[in-house]
Amino acid sequence: MDEGRSTESSSRWDNFLIELQPQQLIQIAFTGAVVGLAAWLLAMLVRQVIVVPLFCGDPTNAACVGATDISGIVATILAGVVGLMGLVRIGVFRPLLIVIAAAICLWGLGSWVGALQWYTALAWSVILYGLTYTMFAWIVRIREFIPAAICVVVVIVLARWLAIL
Numbered sequence: 001m002d003e004g005r006s007t008e009s010s011s012r013w014d015n016f017l018i019e020l021q022p023q024q025l026i027q028i029a030f031t032g033a034v035v036g037l038a039a040w041l042l043a044m045l046v047r048q049v050i051v052v053p054l055f056c057g058d059p060t061n062a063a064c065v066g067a068t069d070i071s072g073i074v075a076t077i078l079a080g081v082v083g084l085m086g087l088v089r090i091g092v093f094r095p096l097l098i099v100i101a102a103a104i105c106l107w108g109l110g111s112w113v114g115a116l117q118w119y120t121a122l123a124w125s126v127i128l129y130g131l132t133y134t135m136f137a138w139i140v141r142i143r144e145f146i147p148a149a150i151c152v153v154v155v156i157v158l159a160r161w162l163a164i165l
Helices: 002-016 023-057 069-091 095-105 108-112 118-139 144-163
Strands: none
Touching: 002 023, 023 069, 069 095, 069 108, 069 118, 095 118, 095 144, 108 118, 118 144
């Protein structure tokens, strides 16, 4: 009698969630880590090659003062494209939702880690992107889109709120 209940509840959850294999979860975490590396490298490249030479002739210029923020935002968008291609390649469920949610959560990461040593900033970028991609890949497994989107929005609001603290 108990076996029937466990089978029934197991099949109920199987219809509610999309299956995510452990190997695919590892691939998602690795993709997130690579995106974190790319985001950090792109932020440094954009800052040193584009923003500083163009806007920092006058150090009091607002664009020069916000060079780290500007380059981080550009890098987040470009790295999101790279992450989307990586997630599509490994066949992740709802890759665009994962990338958009991760980008919103990590928006401003360049200014968060801007004052740290380069190796510490790089490590935080890699770790946070890897964890964020993995977390949202786990959340978007909900088969119905509306409940999945609501869960994603709630997590984004909580993450942004925690970042403010």
